[in-house]
Amino acid sequence: MLFRYISKRFAVGLLQLIGLTIAVFFLIRLLPADPVSRLVGMNASPEAYAQAAKQLGVDRPLLAQLATYLGFQPEISPGLLQGSFGVSWVTGTPVTAEIAAYLPVTIELVTLSFLLALAVAVPVGMFGALNPGGKADKGVFVYSLFAGSQPEFWWGLLFVYLFFFTLGIAPAPLGRLSPMTTAPDVVTGFMTVDALIAGQFDVFVEALHHLMLPVFTMAFILSGPIIKMVRQNMARALQSDFVLYANCAGLPKARVARYALRAAMAPSMTLIGILYGFMLSGAVLTESVFSLGGIGQYAISAVLNYDYPAIQAVVLVITAISLVVYLALDLIHAAIDPRIAY
Amino acid sequence: MSSLHALSQSDLLPRRRRDWLFGLGLTIVVIVVALAIVGPYVGPYDPTLTTPNVSVPPPSLSEIPGLFGAWISGSLEVPPNWMGTDASGFDVFSRVIAAPRTDLVIALVANGLSLLLGVFLGLIAGYYRNAATELMMRVSDVMQSFPVFISAMVLVALAGRSTSNIVIALAFVYTPIYVRLTRAEVMSQKVRGFVEAARALGNTELSIAIRHVLPNSLTPALIQASVTIGFAILLTAGLSFVGAGVRPPTPEWGLMISTGANQIILGEWWPSVFPGIAISLTVFGFAVLGNALERRYDAS
Numbered sequence: 001m002l003f004r005y006i007s008k009r010f011a012v013g014l015l016q017l018i019g020l021t022i023a024v025f026f027l028i029r030l031l032p033a034d035p036v037s038r039l040v041g042m043n044a045s046p047e048a049y050a051q052a053a054k055q056l057g058v059d060r061p062l063l064a065q066l067a068t069y070l071g072f073q074p075e076i077s078p079g080l081l082q083g084s085f086g087v088s089w090v091t092g093t094p095v096t097a098e099i100a101a102y103l104p105v106t107i108e109l110v111t112l113s114f115l116l117a118l119a120v121a122v123p124v125g126m127f128g129a130l131n132p133g134g135k136a137d138k139g140v141f142v143y144s145l146f147a148g149s150q151p152e153f154w155w156g157l158l159f160v161y162l163f164f165f166t167l168g169i170a171p172a173p174l175g176r177l178s179p180m181t182t183a184p185d186v187v188t189g190f191m192t193v194d195a196l197i198a199g200q201f202d203v204f205v206e207a208l209h210h211l212m213l214p215v216f217t218m219a220f221i222l223s224g225p226i227i228k229m230v231r232q233n234m235a236r237a238l239q240s241d242f243v244l245y246a247n248c249a250g251l252p253k254a255r256v257a258r259y260a261l262r263a264a265m266a267p268s269m270t271l272i273g274i275l276y277g278f279m280l281s282g283a284v285l286t287e288s289v290f291s292l293g294g295i296g297q298y299a300i301s302a303v304l305n306y307d308y309p310a311i312q313a314v315v316l317v318i319t320a321i322s323l324v325v326y327l328a329l330d331l332i333h334a335a336i337d338p339r340i341a342y
Numbered sequence: 343m344s345s346l347h348a349l350s351q352s353d354l355l356p357r358r359r360r361d362w363l364f365g366l367g368l369t370i371v372v373i374v375v376a377l378a379i380v381g382p383y384v385g386p387y388d389p390t391l392t393t394p395n396v397s398v399p400p401p402s403l404s405e406i407p408g409l410f411g412a413w414i415s416g417s418l419e420v421p422p423n424w425m426g427t428d429a430s431g432f433d434v435f436s437r438v439i440a441a442p443r444t445d446l447v448i449a450l451v452a453n454g455l456s457l458l459l460g461v462f463l464g465l466i467a468g469y470y471r472n473a474a475t476e477l478m479m480r481v482s483d484v485m486q487s488f489p490v491f492i493s494a495m496v497l498v499a500l501a502g503r504s505t506s507n508i509v510i511a512l513a514f515v516y517t518p519i520y521v522r523l524t525r526a527e528v529m530s531q532k533v534r535g536f537v538e539a540a541r542a543l544g545n546t547e548l549s550i551a552i553r554h555v556l557p558n559s560l561t562p563a564l565i566q567a568s569v570t571i572g573f574a575i576l577l578t579a580g581l582s583f584v585g586a587g588v589r590p591p592t593p594e595w596g597l598m599i600s601t602g603a604n605q606i607i608l609g610e611w612w613p614s615v616f617p618g619i620a621i622s623l624t625v626f627g628f629a630v631l632g633n634a635l636e637r638r639y640d641a642s
Contacts, residue, residue: 019484031500149629153583154618161606281489300584303499318489
């Protein structure tokens with residue numbers, strides 16, 4: 001059953017990705033932007049313009065371009081079917097390699113932010129639900145509404161002003177390591193993990209130090225919706241029959257709360273998955289405040305330079321990761337909640 | 343009673359006096375709406391013109407009462423820069439109160455467009471279930487799986503950084519939300535007794551869909567709108583922050599934060615901090631309002 005469910009979800013996700021690929025391909029070509037003149041300059045001669053258009057392949061009919069991009073004409077250039085996102089129009093490097101370099105930065109940032117946000121938000125949301133209607137619960141509720149509706153890039157700057165400029169306990173927002181430090185060999189692309197693999201503990205600490213403010217910023221924004229959701233699901237779980245039964249049976253309060261939390265976390269998984277996908281794209285702003293050089297900043301430069309292969313690749317990769325995360329969390333949901341069967 | 347009627351003016355006022363949070367949200371929203379109307383005209387300086395005084399810090403808290411007295415009595419040659427000036431010499435205060443004209447209008451128009459389109463498509467998809475509407479839902483699924491911020495950035499940057507293109511991009515990313523919400527509500531409403539009654543009275547299907555099902559299916563979309571307006575303001579500001587939003591010198595909060603960002607590392611905090619407070623409070627106001635409406639109408 002489980003296998004059938006997973007393969008069905010993969011099939012649906014794959015169809016969605018194919019639809020997305022084609023939609024993005026046509027959408028960006030329908031918009032009135034001229035990537036060729038962006039590349040050769042406004043004053044280029046018609047010959048130079050035609051030459052550049054030919055080189056990028058945009059002089060061919062749209063359907064032929066799509067066929068090449070999808071990989072049906074590997075003799076012209078490898079495409080998606082061959083596992084290639086094409087070559088960047090700006091740098092000339094294969095987009096796949098560029099994505100592989102930038103993506104881990106964002107995943108590291110978003111994952112650490114989620115872990116911190118969950119570590120804070122789950123107990124706080126639980127506390128609110130266990131003391132409903134009290135002053136503390138109201139405070140928790142107002143906080144969650146507030147944190148969930150904040151401009152993260154502004155909070156990032158505020159943290160920079162406070163912790164870097166005023167207090168001097170955070171590094172300058174200029175990257176993942178200080179310019180004097182040599183980065184460890186790239187194995188996973190996650191700076192913290194790579195430093196540990198290389199056995200450079202001081203670099204590990206420095207990487208964490210540089211991640212401190214960006215992770216605080218994102219965890220603060222994330223804590224809002226997570227607290228709201230945990231509080232709501234927990235309150236619902238506490239009113240259910242099995243909690244009433246557990247209380248009547250005289251189980252200790254802490255143990256009943258633990259059972260209720262388990263039932264409350266299961267439905268929360270779906271929302272956490274949606275938030276994770278949302279944050280992969282929303283990390284753009286935090287990354288640019290702290291110059292981390294992740295997939296978001298790569299997307300900004302791709303968009304501002306009209307680098308179509310790079311734009312398509314970013315959208316596809318982020319969507320694909322989101323879909324895989326949804327699926328994984330749905331499976332965790334089923335594993336936590338004994339009432340769910342596939 | 344139709345939901346349109348249920349959302350009438352008297353109901354928007356706090357039912358209980360103790361609901362201070364709702365009052366706060368409503369106050370913030372009313373102030374921002376008022377500023378969107380008069381903001382560009384009431385500031386002491388022209389929000390789009392530079393002054394020769396660059397990087398003037400705001401007056402300290404202790405100076406404000408004296409300055410205010412002098413300003414009221416007219417003994418000052420030039421109006422004070424209540425929030426300082428930025429590195430180009432723009433008066434921050436004048437720009438902060440002029441910005442709702444840009445931010446709120448973009449958010450409202452984009453949401454209005456996507457609400458209209460989304461409700462219309464959602465009604466069709468929920469009322470008439472056939473191959474065509476199923477295909478429409480699949481397209482909507484694909485659109486909804488686009489990463490929101492990056493899609494908006496791509497649309498605005500490639501179509502050209504103008505206010506109308508930002509509105510269209512936002513409407514594009516928000517429409518599927520309204521389609522889905524309305525469709526679900528229409529599907530649950532159309533099997534209810536009053537629809538059967540309307541049909542028995544000889545109404546045509548089209549008239550049932552528009553005159554009976556539609557008014558009863560609007561509530562979720564309208565509640566969503568009040569939250570989404572806030573998020574649209576965040577998105578607009580974020581787009582300006584990464585250089586894919588409105589062009590300077592348009593007074594816009596995100597753009598102001600972005601131009602001040604380079605100075606904040608040198609300790610010049612005021613060009614970024616004041617517009618940030620404005621966004622922070624505005625979006626919070628809309629979130630509170632949306633939450634209050636949600637609680638009021640979800641219970642029924």
